[in-house]
Amino acid sequence: MKADDVLPFLGTVIRCPLRTSSSRISDQVVPSEVISKLLQEFMDQEMEVSCLFLNNINCIEIHEISPSGISTLLAKMVVSRSDPVSSTIFTTVVQLDRRNQVARKEWHIVESDFPRDEAINMLLQLPGYSLSTIDGMLQGTKFSPEVKIAVDITTDTKPTRGRLFTFLPLPIFTGFPVHIHASFGIDASRTNLRRDSVGLASGSRDQ
Numbered sequence: 015m016k017a018d019d020v021l022p023f024l025g026t027v028i029r030c031p032l033r034t035s036s037s038r039i040s041d042q043v044v045p046s047e048v049i050s051k052l053l054q055e056f057m058d059q060e061m062e063v064s065c066l067f068l069n070n071i072n073c074i075e076i077h078e079i080s081p082s083g084i085s086t087l088l089a090k091m092v093v094s095r096s097d098p099v100s101s102t103i104f105t106t107v108v109q110l111d112r113r114n115q116v117a118r119k120e121w122h123i124v125e126s127d128f129p130r131d132e133a134i135n136m137l138l139q140l141p142g143y144s145l146s147t148i149d150g151m152l153q154g155t156k157f158s159p160e161v162k163i164a165v166d167i168t169t170d171t172k173p174t175r176g177r178l179f180t181f182l183p184l185p186i187f188t189g190f191p192v193h194i195h196a197s198f199g200i201d202a203s204r205t206n207l208r209r210d211s212v213g214l215a216s217g218s219r220d221q
Contacts, residue, residue: 133159
């Protein structure tokens with residue numbers, strides 16, 4: 015096969031830091047069993063909601079490939095988004111297939127419609143903010159006043175254990191029966207909301 019005959023891979027490749035001994039990068043040993051456990055936890059706990067607030071990813075597949083090259087599909091998640099129910103509400107359907115056990119959930123995603131100028135004016139009411147500091151903060155960042163709420167409208171389903179999202183789910187549960195997405199200030203580990211300068215790298219834009 016010639017190089018010109020190779021088809022492009024239409025997907026995303028994630029490189030896992032597998033190592034059986036320490037290296038210059040890290041002393042931590044990460045065998046394949048650890049990665050397998052992490053993937054299983056993702057399939058059980060995260061996969062179903064991982065794409066609720068993403069716009070450009072609508073399918074995730076996890077395969078296990080044996081040493082002989084045989085590929086086994088462990089789980090597949092497909093998201094489909096319908097036409098808007100109203101100007102601020104649209105429906106998202108998530109279908110999850112785990113080892114031939116299919117589950118389907120239907121969500122209403124409620125979007126905010128806050129003008130950027132309104133958000134800037136609200137920040138100006140807080141101590142320590144000025145128009146110049148806000149302009150500098152927003153330059154080149156992805157912060158926005160966008161807020162979305164996901165409401166499970168599937169019949170005969172357990173109540174949602176609501177959590178916070180910043181595009182992807184955060185390990186922060188709210189006690190509400192809905193999921194909430196916003197550009198929250200989070201620490202580098204994505205495990206906590208930021209408090210003052212805790213968890214910020216010295217000299218970084220976030221600081």
